Each structure stands twice: as C-alpha cells, then as structure tokens.
Amino acid sequence: MSQATYEGIAMSEIDEDTLREYAENGLERPRDAMFRDDRCHTTHVPVVGWAEHGDDILEESNFLVAKGLIEGAAEDDEHVFEGSARHWLVGSLRQVWVQVYEEPAPPCASSDCERGAEFTAQLGETKGDDYCFEHIESGRESLAWDAAEEKQIELEDELIETDVDEDDFHEKWASIYKNKLALTREVPIERTFTAAFREAVSIAESLVDYPILDESDYSERENERFEENLAEALEWVQRDFVEDSDDEAEVISDLARDDLSELYGMEGNGDVSWGKVEEIYREHRDAYFEEKATEIRDELSRLGLLIKDDRPQAGPGQLELSA
C-alpha cells in the first residue's frame, strides 16, 4: 500500500461510536501507571508509542509517520504533545498524546475526583450530575439513593398510618432504590472530538487493516539500516585480508556490490547475514586477484619474461615468478 492509499483511509470518516470507544479506552487510567503530567488520561490519550532504542524499523517508521500526520491534522498545538517514559526493558519510550475533546470537561461530581466528566448520569427524565468514566457507576447509585431518600418521608408517613412493620419498611425502601437505579442511565456529554483525535483514530483503524502506514518511509529506513549493517559486515570480513590495500578492498567491494545488494530483504528488519557477506566477498576477491594475476602474466609474457606453465596455482595476491 502506498502513501496515497493511506491518505485515502485517513480521509475516510470514522463513525462517532468508534471515536467514543477509543476515547473511553484511552481515558481509562491504567491502575499501575504513574504520570507526572496531569493531562495524561484526563484530557489527552496515548495514541502511538515507540521504544526509541528498540531496533524495530516498522515501529520507528509508523511512530514518526503517525506523529507527523497527527500534528498536521491538529488545529491547536495544545492538542498534541509528546511525552516520554522510562521503561525497564526498552529504555526510553516516546509517546504521542492527543487531546480527545475540543471543550474542557465539566468536573466530575464525585467527591475528591479531579478528573473531567465524560458522562452525565440521568435518572429517568431528570438530568443528573456529570461523572467521569471511573465514577459513573457511583454516580448512578447516588442518584437512585437521593430519589429513594425523597420517598422516605412518604414511606414513614405510611408506616405510621398503616400497620407495616420495620422489615416491610426496609424492603419497600430497597425496592424503590432498585427501581430508581433501573431508571438511571449514562449519557455521553455533548462534546466535539478534536481533529487530531479523529486523525489518530483513523490511523489506528488503518493499522488494523495494514501494518505499514507509509510504505516508502518504511523501505527507506529499512534500506538505510541494511546499508549500515552491510558496511559493518564488510569491515568485519575485510579484517581477514589486512594484506589487501585500501584501494583493492574498495574495488573488490564495488565488484561484489550487485551480489551483496541481493541480500537486501532476505533477513528481516534491515539485517544482513555476515556469513553470506563473507561468502560473496571471498568469491569476488578470488576472482579479482585471479584476473590481476592473469593480467600480470600476460604483461610479463608480452615483455618476453616466461612463467613456468607447470607452476602451482598462485594464491590470490601472490605471484610466483621465475626467470
């Protein structure tokens, strides 16, 4: 898939339900996480991350391409920021955070909660308070509780007038609470998703269909990594031939170039097999010195100097001359 095809996916409209689902998951704060930044999981959600010192080229490419696209889509600089976290396994983790909604959230009605509310809890047709994802259940319960409390006075009067006992009273109260709770429902607060968040979700959805965001960016990085690995492997192989001059080593590398290029893509992640590099290099080195020896022999015989025909085969880089 090319960049152009990806753009097609990015432009496609993601429906509101999908956006809400991503928002809900992203705004759920992981229990074991520590964040110094209070925007994390309150207004902003993590959308794409990359272990900077990991060596996965695809992750690197997708991270940087996604970051660029999201920043490009953002209508406000505040809507996107990059955070980093230390991770014991992968070292530094770069993470892009995106603001979900345009508008600031009303504060959650639950006591001591510092988060913004994403939902309003409704009791029947009566509008209730606003609650965050974490407190929506307790919000519904407290609404049902309040409604049952209101009925309590009525119940108490009934208790005096009629002859119901205490147990019946509690049972009635509990059934009012239960009925009221059944009437409660959570309704998302009307808010607008930011363009940056829409873009991030569309990127996430396109990654479900196809794992590469930008084919050309990815192959460029893979190629670059391959060249680095190849140069390293060649340097290692050439250590066996210290007697070769730098010029000779360069000429041999050039001659081997086409065959070495065919190793591209044989190993994943831009890797190259050092064994195969050595094999190819040795082959071209042998051929190079054989040809050089032939040239010298021809030159010598042109000059009238003779070489014994039954001499042992000269090794590469050496010539046995005889008068």
Ligand SMILES: [Zn+2]
């Ligand atoms: Zn809350």
